[in-house]
Amino acid sequence: MKRLLIILLISLFFSIVSPISAQEFDYQHAYQNYLDSCNQYRESHDKYVIVKDQYLTYQTLTSKNKALIATREMLEKRSQALRTYLTALRIQLAKATGVIGDQINSLYMKLDKQIDYFVKHEDSLTSAPTLEKALEISAEFENKYLETETIIYQALGEIIGANEAKLYHRTYQLISETEKKVLEIKEKNEKKASLLENWLSEAQKKLGESQEKQHYAETTIRNLKVGGKTGKNFEEAQFALKESNQHLKEAVFYLKEIIQKIKYD
Amino acid sequence: MIKKNLSLIFATTALILIITEILIFMNQNWKLTKPNPTPVPMPLPTKQFIASPSAYATDAAILKMEKDLELLEKDLDSVYLNEPSLHPPILDLNIEY
Numbered sequence: 001m002k003r004l005l006i007i008l009l010i011s012l013f014f015s016i017v018s019p020i021s022a023q024e025f026d027y028q029h030a031y032q033n034y035l036d037s038c039n040q041y042r043e044s045h046d047k048y049v050i051v052k053d054q055y056l057t058y059q060t061l062t063s064k065n066k067a068l069i070a071t072r073e074m075l076e077k078r079s080q081a082l083r084t085y086l087t088a089l090r091i092q093l094a095k096a097t098g099v100i101g102d103q104i105n106s107l108y109m110k111l112d113k114q115i116d117y118f119v120k121h122e123d124s125l126t127s128a129p130t131l132e133k134a135l136e137i138s139a140e141f142e143n144k145y146l147e148t149e150t151i152i153y154q155a156l157g158e159i160i161g162a163n164e165a166k167l168y169h170r171t172y173q174l175i176s177e178t179e180k181k182v183l184e185i186k187e188k189n190e191k192k193a194s195l196l197e198n199w200l201s202e203a204q205k206k207l208g209e210s211q212e213k214q215h216y217a218e219t220t221i222r223n224l225k226v227g228g229k230t231g232k233n234f235e236e237a238q239f240a241l242k243e244s245n246q247h248l249k250e251a252v253f254y255l256k257e258i259i260q261k262i263k264y265d
Numbered sequence: 266m267i268k269k270n271l272s273l274i275f276a277t278t279a280l281i282l283i284i285t286e287i288l289i290f291m292n293q294n295w296k297l298t299k300p301n302p303t304p305v306p307m308p309l310p311t312k313q314f315i316a317s318p319s320a321y322a323t324d325a326a327i328l329k330m331e332k333d334l335e336l337l338e339k340d341l342d343s344v345y346l347n348e349p350s351l352h353p354p355i356l357d358l359n360i361e362y
Binding site: 031034038041045052055056067071074075078081082085088089092131135138142145149152156159160163164167170171174177178181185188238241242245248249252255256259262263264265 | 316317318319320322324330331337341345347358360361
């Protein structure tokens with residue numbers, strides 16, 4: 001009976017703790033994989049540059065074969081760096097967004113398809129028999145990257161948008177709680193409550209301004225198109241979210257002043 | 266004799282004028298180089314604000330809100346909006362021979 005109780009308590013503990021820590025662990029692990037892949041890619045790229053120069057200088061069959069091996073390895077590492085990045089991004093997206101809506105679900109599917117594509121791409125590189133064939137496969141990757149980049153910016157946009165939205169909701173909640181308190185004060189001290197209501201409306205105005213900026217960022221991110229100015233548009237959305245954050249800071253600053261006014265006559 | 270006296274008076278007047286000019290010039294120069302006194306900030310006369318606590322000063326809900334606001338303020342400062350670590354990797358996308 002005692003043993004059963006201990007097992008029950010342990011499983012209860014893990015059922016509460018593990019979903020969060022497992023997700024964090026997965027992300028740290030995935031992110032470390034990505035960093036390792038990037039380092040391997042950089043090393044193989046340096047090697048590729050040297051071997052390429054040797055081949056272009058000597059133009060021998062031996063140097064061409066060495067160039068094929070170095071190029072193939074670098075292309076594989078390039079794909080792995082991107083693939084491990086996409087995996088880390090996918091986990092970060094899950095961490096930030098929490099509840100999965102249609103938009104996020106579609107983004108997951110897009111990321112998964114991209115990851116699958118790069119696995120196949122790496123397989124095809126392994127069997128590339130000639131330098132020409134390896135370069136042909138590399139060109140496919142480079143064309144595909146336009147699509148990948150758009151998905152990356154969409155995911156990044158959703159992550160930072162979700163982070164900002166969480167802060168917005170916390171501010172909104174605190175404003176609502178303050179409103180209730182002001183209503184309570186109104187019954188005893190109408191004059192003070194009237195002043196507090198005016199101050200609250202200032203805080204609500206800031207909250208509204210923050211929401212407007214968030215909507216703008218959301219629309220910009222969701223309208224990112226392959227071949228468009230994705231990087232520039234993402235930066236625009238990012239800037240709008242920073243402005244939204246500034247408005248929230250101002251709302252919080254006002255709320256703190258309101259609380260002080262409530263606490264002291 | 267008169268001529269001699271006149272020239273003496275003229276010379277004395279000229280000397281007095283020169284000395285006066287020198288004195289005026291020195292005085293002006295001294296005024297220019299004299300350092301201005303450094304302004305010392307004086308504390309503004311302030312009325313000491315003594316706020317008396319209201320009935321809500323120890324209200325549990327208000328104290329919780331105050332604490333939540335502090336936490337929110339910190340999170341607003343540290344929120345990830347442009348973490349460079351998650352930006353796309355820099356890849357060579359122009360592989361050719």
